[in-house]
Amino acid sequence: MFSSMVGPGIFITTGYILHQVPNPNIVLLAWILGGFLAVAGAMSYAKSASLFPYAGGDYVYLKEAYSPIVAFASGWLSLSINFSASISLSALAFSKSFFSLINPSWDIYFFEIPFLGLTISIGTAQILAMSAILVFTIVNFFGISTASRIQNLFTSVKILGLVSFVILGFVIGNYDISRFKSFSLFPSDLKGFELLFAGVIPVTYSYLGWNMITYVAEEVKDPDKNIYKAVLYSCALVTILYILMNFLF
Numbered sequence: 464m465f466s467s468m469v470g471p472g473i474f475i476t477t478g479y480i481l482h483q484v485p486n487p488n489i490v491l492l493a494w495i496l497g498g499f500l501a502v503a504g505a506m507s508y509a510k511s512a513s514l515f516p517y518a519g520g521d522y523v524y525l526k527e528a529y530s531p532i533v534a535f536a537s538g539w540l541s542l543s544i545n546f547s548a549s550i551s552l553s554a555l556a557f558s559k560s561f562f563s564l565i566n567p568s569w570d571i572y573f574f575e576i577p578f579l580g581l582t583i584s585i586g587t588a589q590i591l592a593m594s595a596i597l598v599f600t601i602v603n604f605f606g607i608s609t610a611s612r613i614q615n616l617f618t619s620v621k622i623l624g625l626v627s628f629v630i631l632g633f634v635i636g637n638y639d640i641s642r643f644k645s646f647s648l649f650p651s652d653l654k655g656f657e658l659l660f661a662g663v664i665p666v667t668y669s670y671l672g673w674n675m676i677t678y679v680a681e682e683v684k685d686p687d688k689n690i691y692k693a694v695l696y697s698c699a700l701v702t703i704l705y706i707l708m709n710f711l712f
Contacts, residue, residue, distance in 0.1 A: 467673075468501075468673055469625065469672075469701060469704075470669070471552070472669030472670075472671075473625075473669050473704075473708060474560070475556050476666060476669050480662045483662070484658045484662045489662055491706065493662030494709050495702075497663055497670050498701075498706065500667065501667075501673050501701075502702070504674070505695070506694065508524075508694065509677075512676070512683075513687045513691070515527055517680060518678060518680065518682070521538070550596060557592065558592040571586050572584050572585065629708060632708075670705075673694060677690070
């Protein structure tokens with residue numbers, strides 16, 4: 464579950480938020496609030512999983528609460544929009560970061576297509592992103608055992624990277640704590656609340672993944688206890704790491 468939650472969002476979202484909300488106090492508060500929202504949502508799903516310990520996640524709960532047609536529509540929307548967009552964004556963030564690290568001049572566009580007032584750009588970053596998606600799709604065809612080993616490897620690397628960043632940041636980092644001297648848990652005016660909620664919206668992307676365990680609830684031993692533990696511990700760990708990283712940012 465930790466692996467499902469920690470993606471490229473923590474590395475790209477803060478810069479986007481600061482562009483929209485140039486206030487470090489509100490940005491940090493947005494991450495704190497986002498963590499509370501993730502925990503609340505995860506605990507709700509954990510309760511649903513304990514009541515209906517079957518594989519399927521959202522589909523099962525919507526089917527039980529409403530009707531099969533609602534569950535069917537939700538499943539197709541998740542497949543065609545939610546999951547597809549999330550995977551695409553993660554892959555594109557990887558490719559952009561890769562070129563930025565190796566050689567920024569390699570990140571070029573071959574052509575651009577106007578579409579409904581937007582511009583669809585195709586270049587080296589997009590090709591690398593699609594290639595990464597294809598590689599991991601092929602890996603999953605080799606079975607759960609192979610995919611789980613690779614996922615465990617990437618999860619270990621992510622945990623090591625995040626924890627190392629936080630430790631080194633506090634030990635040798637040049638962070639300025641004076642930016643947060645006036646920090647408050649609540650904005651002082653209406654404008655502050657507007658900026659806060661504008662920041663929370665993109666933050667929620669970085670916390671996505673807390674519901675992944677419910678898709679395999681049927682395979683979890685003692686779901687009443689273990690799913691609660693998994694969602695609570697994972698959300699708490701991710702929230703603490705995200706807040707500390709943004710403090711250092």
